Amino acid sequence: MRIQILGSAAGGGFPQWNCGCANCHRLRQGTLRGKARTQTQVAVSSDGKAWFLLNASPDLRAQIEAVAELHPRAGLRHSPIAGIVLTSGDLDNVLGLLLLREFQPLRIFATSAIRKIVSQDNSFFRLLERVPGQVTWVDLRPGAAFELNVQGESGPGICCRAVPLPGAYPGYVNEEERGRLAEDQAVLALMLQGQGGKLLFAPALPAVTDQMLALMRDCDVLLVDGTFWSDDELRQARGGGPTSREMGHLPISGPGGSLERLSLRGPRKIYIHVNNTNPMLDEESPQYRSVRAAGWEIAEDGWSFAL
């Protein structure tokens, strides 16, 4: 299995358009030792030919262009991108679907609830269904395994399993609709198994249960929620707002934080989906050093590796 990290920041990217926090300000000034990042986007492939996107970021156009493996290969219209797996209906995970609308046949794997709130409640998505066979939504049942294969082809694809997480539906879903949607279909982690090993992708991790910990121990690589360093980070950075936990992101530091809870050895551990306010983006900070000392890596745009 080949894995490409096309983007590694949380929603808004780094720097973020209207943010003057220390990180964003210093990055723009050129005084931060740290790297700009686009919004989180991962692509996986079993054969290096057909690629599957894990979510579809708003930065997808530039992210595709940045990686030669994702460019068209044959004919006037072509893309190596065969499908997309969604882990939630968050705008940062789905807006990129609307950038893939040039009549390219695509499969979108999502829970029926995510399909509903995204494609049925937003007329824009009719543009993905203008010709028969343009986009095929495939129902993804939490807990069930499915194959990431090109439509109509069998082969040693990637086996994927969606692990339901205790998260909430996005802010654009109103209360009435929220009550009608299945709770276990809102936020997922993905367990991906190729011939060479197992990858867990959890860009939003609201909590770490013992069951999740057991799953992680069984993995070769973890790509895990590194959104916020501390629970009150947003409040500190912009003078208000929800806590990290209230937003469905277990913070990295503090009691019960991911640094403490995920002290397991064995898998390669990579934080992804890093918010622009996170102090570990400063590579001269104590937070960066402590994360690295604990054996974690911090994902960067452009990374690629095989499993």
Place this chain on the structure above:
Amino acid sequence: MRIQILGSAAGGGFPQWNCGCANCHRLRQGTLRGKARTQTQVAVSSDGKAWFLLNASPDLRAQIEAVAELHPRAGLRHSPIAGIVLTSGDLDNVLGLLLLREFQPLRIFATSAIRKIVSQDNSFFRLLERVPGQVTWVDLRPGAAFELNVQGESGPGICCRAVPLPGAYPGYVNEEERGRLAEDQAVLALMLQGQGGKLLFAPALPAVTDQMLALMRDCDVLLVDGTFWSDDELRQARGGGPTSREMGHLPISGPGGSLERLSLRGPRKIYIHVNNTNPMLDEESPQYRSVRAAGWEIAEDGWSFAL
């Protein structure tokens, strides 16, 4: 009036993610004498402090980051962007609105029909209305003049007038709804007047009436639809599809094309919204040479000028 061209390509940008046409292929290979372009985006300002976006492109995040004048200046959250004027409901013109959702107070000037099909038929837009005063939609009446000013401030803003064009509503609007919407609210050109002169912005120009020609003669700068070179360009490039005129874009070449119709002298004439298939993107092509010889410029990302 200051004018920034942040993006100059048609929908999909140049190169386009799934396109293997001669232009895209050669640009990726490094054998085309020509420039990559993001999707059309223009920003204007009367004082260099408050900026107004003409439409909101899907590439807006990177486009804002590329221009220092659009970066936050003071405090933890700030943006010099005060508002957006929409010329149609096309996805390439409105998707960027969803990238501007970090609780920044913004005014969006649009016809009531465009506001309806964009914000009421797409639940995603609730994210722009999470706190009072976040986004204010201002009704824009075709033909009527309005001031581009920061809310609550008076001053020598930019005087803007929306000129209705004979275009259609976007493909995501269904037939039933289409019948209920006013015909003159679908596609607009913008006439912008600052202290130093007049700019016409018409990224989609379905036809040139004598009335439009008179308006243009009165302008200092024209930023005009340069989408397609020829009427059957898309058919040639991908083996099918609508003609340029059917898509609401007067082609550049041929009888009645914009090169012939807009042979006026006086205003500075700039083609913008150039499709990836347009042969004039190749700066060694006869099409490029003939456009330049006729006194036209072809907009590039990063251009800025004063009026």
